[in-house]
Amino acid sequence: MGKRLLLVTHNIGEEYLHQLNEILPEWKVVAGKEEELWTAHAKNAEVIVGWKKELQKHVLHNESKLRWIQSWSAGVNSMPLNALDEKGVLLTSANGVHAYPISETIFAMMLGLTRKIHTYVRQQQTKEWHHAHMNMEIHEKTIGIIGVGEIGQETAKIAKAFRMNVLGVRHSGVSHEYVDKMYTPRELKEVLPQCDYIVITVPLTQETNKLIGKNEFILMKDSAFLINIGRGEVIDEEALIHALNNKEIAGAGLDVFENEPLDKNSPLWTMENVIVTPHTSGSTQHYTKRVIENIFLPNLKKYINENNELINLVNYKKGY
Incomplete structure (x- = not known):
């Protein structure tokens, strides 16, 4: 019988x-970002760290030894969840590693839009000295955080430094120390009209697909800013463009889109009230x-001791 194998698809x-070899002295550990390496070892891998779509044909057959995947990303919606569930493969996400960088991006967008930094950067390119009617501030405003996980919690914590009123939306409805009032998803329409900033941090699931659409934009303040760092499909992009063009909301900071890369013909690129970043908020x-x-x-230490109470274990029924 060959050695048990751990495959890491990153350098x-x-x-x-060295640490992995110390923890797994009887295992074979293979690591690298080259596709040739993955395909050569995937069929024998019991544990894979870092999912790649090219692995699917090598690990979802009856002879596969795969038992656990540690995703390199927090989102797992692009993975073959049904097939992995049927095979009984454990899946853990990287949820939590993004809390600092993404919360920083959220506030960079919020502050940029509020204090018109994006406008001034554009003006700098043409050497235009213009006030741009800048008069807003972020202090003591209301922020609605749709998805109060690790990222949402860190965002709420920072919001309190600006003395903001923090509203949260989470499935459990369980309160959090930095959230002034917590709602459930079915109460979303009660939350939106109150918010000066709406921040989307939820994963993409059947329930969150097109969560924000035409009717939701109508409920928002025309002075509100929308920030999306979750998944592009959570927002109906056509409805978003309509809302921006018709001044139903004041602006948007977008790191994710329905189709990526964002099409060069998309009007979002050139809108003066939009900040576009290329899905880098977690970098x-x-x-x-x-x-x-x-x-x-x-x-890993739990796994080798046959303890399946793993950190960030994905619930296949929920999709996260």
Whole structure:
């Protein structure tokens, strides 16, 4: 019988490889970002760290030894969840590693739109000295956070530094120390009219697909700003463009889109009240460290001791 095999689809450095070999002395550990490496070892892998779509044909057959996948991202909606569920494969996400960088991006967008930094950057390109009617501030405004997980909680915490009124929406409805009032998703329409800023942090599921559409934009203040760092499909993009063009909302900060890369013909690129970033809100120099040290290594120690109470274990029925 061959050695049990751990496949890591990223370059993680010698230090982490050494740690893995110490934890798994009887295993074979293979790591690297080259596709040839994955395809050569995927069929024998019991554990895979970092899902790649090219792996699917190698690990979803009857002879596959795959038992656990540690996703490199928080979102798992692009993975073959039904097939993995049927095979009984454990799936853990990287939920939590993005809380700092994404919450920073959220406030960069909120502050940029409020203090018209995006407008001034454009004016700088043409050497135009113009006030641009800037008169808004973020302090003591109301923020609605749709999805109060790790990212939402960190966003709520920062919002309190600006003395903001924080409203939250989460499935459980359970309160949080930095959220002034918590709602459930079925109460969303009660939340939207109150908000000066609406921040979308939910994952993409059947329930959240097109969560924000024409009717929701009508409920929002015409002075409200919408920030989406969750998934593009959570917002009806056509309805968003309509709402922006018709001044149903004041502006938007968007890191995610229905189709990526964002089509060059999309009007979102050139709207003066929109900030576009290329799905980079979670990027950070500490990403590998947080995935490996905070999630994967603790989970690995549980896994080899046959403890399946893993950090960020995905519920296939919920989709996250």
